[in-house]
Amino acid sequence: MAINENPSIDRERAALIIMDMQNDVMMEGGAWADTGAPQHAKEQNVVENSKRLADACRKAGVPVIYVWDIVEEGARGLKINAPLFEGVKSAGALARGSWGAAPASGLERQDGDYVVEKMRMSAWQDTTLEPLLRGLERDQVIVTGAWTNMSVEHTARTGADKGYFMFVPEDCCSTMNAEWHNVSINYALQNVSTVTNCDAVISAIGG
16 A cells, blocks of 8 residues: 655645545444444544544644535435435435434534535535635645545545545545455555545644
8 A cells, every 4th residue: 555654735725524424324323334334444443533633634724624425314306326326215324414414423523614515425516615625725635534435536536637636544534344445545546646644644734
C-alpha cells in the first residue's frame, strides 16, 4: 500500500469530508451489519481516527463537512436504478430521523460544522457540496468515510475531474472487508487522489 506520509495540504485551502459514517452503513445493528462492514470499521479504527482528524481540523481552522446519506421513510423519491439503491429500499435503511441514519457515536456534528445530504453514492451528485466549497474558498478536499470502494472512491474520482485536489487518509476509511478496501486504495484512488493517513494529515495541517 503506497502511503504519502508528507502530503502537501494547506490548511487555508483544505476542507474535511466525513461521509456516510452512519449507523446503518457501518455499525453493529445497522442495516448492513451482516456485510462485514462493522468488523472492517473496527479493524481500521475508523471512527476514532476520523474523530481525531476532525478535532485537529477544527483546531486548525479547516472546515469539517459531514455528508450524510438520507432518504425519506420507505425510500420515497429514491430512484431505484441500481442494486445499491434497491438495497437501501429493501432494508428500510437511512430513513430520515431514524437511528440508522444517525452518525456513528463519536462522529456527531459539532458547532461550526457543516452538513450536506445526499441520496446517491457521490457526495457531489445533486448536493450543496460544491457551492459550499466555493463559498468557503476551499479546493483541497480530505475525504474520509464508508465505504472506501463506493462513496469514497466515487467522490474522489468526481472531485479530481472537477479540478479539486483530493486527499484520502486510508485509515479514516472502511468498507466491507480489507480486500475490497485495499483494491480501491491501491488502484483507483492512487490515480485520482493523494493516498495518505490520519497522522500525516494532522501533521500537514499543523494539528
